Amino acid sequence: MAWLINSLSESAVTQVAMCKTLAEVWHTLEVLYGTLTRSRIQQVNSELLSLSKGALSISEYVHRTKALAQTLVSMGKPVDDDDLIMWILRGLGSELHMCNQI
Structure with a gap:
């Protein structure tokens, strides 16, 4: 868990600072950045189609x-x-x- 947290940006670390388990860290990161990734995937697909x-x-x-x-x-x-x-x-x-x- 420490390795993962040390590899995060400062803004991400503040979001997971209160997490007690690795599962909580992963879940928090997924919630924070999962939507951004899905949006970017949709954007790239749209670019490819157009x-x-x-x-x-x-x-x-x-x-x-x-x-x-x-x-x-x-x-x-x-x-x-x-x-x-x-x-x-x-x-x-x-x-x-x-x-x-x-």
């Missing part, structure tokens, strides 16, 4: 999509390769249709 290539180069666009997917992975939400491909293709929009006609 991302489009636009004026970006294909390399920049794919890199941006992969970076958002990696953000989800780092928050404990694994990204399936099929989903990543779907997000990339969705954002190509009319460019994808032009490629299919060639």
Whole structure:
């Protein structure tokens, strides 16, 4: 428990200072920061769904999509390769249709 508390920021330590057990510390941290994580996950998902290539180069666009997917992975939400491909293709929009006609 001491190791965990020592690894927290000052503001987080003040929130868990009165906790008597490790379970209480985890529960308090979950309540404090769980909502923030869920909100951020929803925000990243929304960014992925609305991302489009636009004026970006294909390399920049794919890199941006992969970076958002990696953000989800780092928050404990694994990204399936099929989903990543779907997000990339969705954002190509009319460019994808032009490629299919060639």
